[in-house]
Amino acid sequence: MIVIGVDDQPHPFGHFAFRYVAPAGAVVFPPTPFLHNYLYDLAYLPARKAQLFGAELFPTLFGLPKQFDPKAYAGKRSDHTTDFPDEFGKTVDMMHPVPRATLLAQQRRPDGRTLVAHALNRMSRGEDHLYIRKIAEEARAHGTQLIFIYIPIFNGPATISDLAFLEQYGQVLNLGDLAQGDELFENWGHFNHAGAMTASGRLADAIAGLDL
Secondary structure, three states, X not given: OEEEEEOOOOOOOOOOOHHHHOOHHHHHOOOOOOOOOHHHHXXXXXXXXXXXXXXXXXXXXXXXXXXXXXXXXXXXXXXXXXXXXXOOOOEEOOOOOOOHHHHHHOOOOOOOOOHHHHHHHHHHOOHHHHHHHHHHHHHHHOOOOEEEEEOOOOOOOOOOOOHHHHHOOEEEEEOHHHOOOHHHEEEOOEEOHHHHHHHHHXXXXXXXXXXX
């Protein structure tokens, strides 16, 4: 089984990290037109190859040692649902509710879905849909089920625009009803401990109901 996080709407353009992780061939010949900043991605490709070459020669200098370090692995934090220090050393409080007024005053994600963005998305058929189709094909070939989960931002949409598309390939767990639960958010874009536990519990129930 594979769990895939989805947004309320497909992204109109490709993810900014495409240039970092995509195969070189996909950067040179993008999987669909108008999806990425093609010239920027292409110009970055030689620098990426040079960095990888350097990391192969001197892995420790690039923070990529070839030998597994169990102590370093054990020391990495994996649970971000409880209090933790941010990059400035300030404790992020995950246990106490944030006033609704504070959440409403925080900066929101810009929609960015202009008429041009919608038109280009329709022309390119959307990166989300393109790769979900490919994931679904691979999953089906290996007897693997998909489950999609939508985790909302605070005061965000409660519905998924491409629900019918996703339901072709697997179960969809929509947590949009939690968007108005101010007691569930540490900030406008992330759940606190209570929100994470609620979402985890629902996901666990959905997985338990699958015929695996």
